[in-house]
Amino acid sequence: MAKPFLKWAGGKSQLMPEIMQRLPDYVCDGTPYQYVEPFSGSGAVALHLLDSPHPPTKVILNDINSDLINLxxxxxxxxxxxxxxxxxxQSEYDKLEDKEAKQPYYYDKRDSFNNRDSSSIEHAGLFIFLNRAGFNGLYRVNKKNKFNVPIGSYKKPSxxxxxxxxxxxxxxANVEICNISFEDVLKLATDGNQSKLPTFFYFDPPYKPLNESSSFTSYAKGSFDDDDQVKLKEVCDLLDKQGHEWLLSNSDTTNLDANNTFFDDLYKNYKIERVKASRSINSQGGKRGQINELLIRNY
Known part of the structure; x- marks a missing residue:
């Protein structure tokens, strides 16, 4: 299985078996199809499908995070x-003996990343450096689109x-990589599908936070709030009417409050399943373990 090149909050590597069990038949039987992922993140699902015995004929990967898309x-x-x-x-960082020595280097590179005036290759390298050397592998920006994750405690990150x-x-190599809104991806995928291939959409949006301390949805300037979740559901409704299959993952708001049935209510006309996930990236390292997440689909 192809491995993602990033640590990513909410990454799908560990949920891969659950996701693979729920794919439409044509994804697995060799039928030509188009795969569209409007919230690419670490790309774990896309890379897995591209590396499978029956890869998609056409792939569109998108994310609103321009730094990620540059990478x-x-x-x-x-x-x-x-x-x-x-x-x-790697050579420069390894020569710095302890965290105290590494801190100036880390924050200098973070400043360079936030200036966004380096070459595309250097900027991509800084993205990976910050992802691997930063606290808990988080990617978080403030309202000014400045990456603000502090240095992590890793002694020798690779x-x-x-x-x-x-x-x-x-x-x-043959993937179309885009940096547009998730609404615009829908138009791109449907208007550009001249061969009328069956199209499978996988949506992995920024998760609805279970509480304020777990809110790491600022992967790009601006946040993904409840209004955006509703807009995404409306996109799913449109795709359903057009005859496209889609699968969506999100947090289970009933984990902490049994009465918070936000997604159960929003997607009540679709199939909602709860699966176990062990989340290893959050703001409080001690609070980790298995929780429910949602897989929602229209087929």
């Missing part, structure tokens, strides 16, 4: 140059994972 595009087009840059970062990046580059 995808660099991995696709310039993997060797990215690896060369990461090797320099930034150079050559096999993973080269394999991802190979898999992404």
């Amino acid at each position: 995808y595009r660099v991995i696709k087009a310039h993997p060797a140059e990215l690896l060369d840059y990461l090797k320099v970062i 930034f150079v994972f050559e096999d993973i990046i080269l394999n991802a580059s190979r898999l992404l």
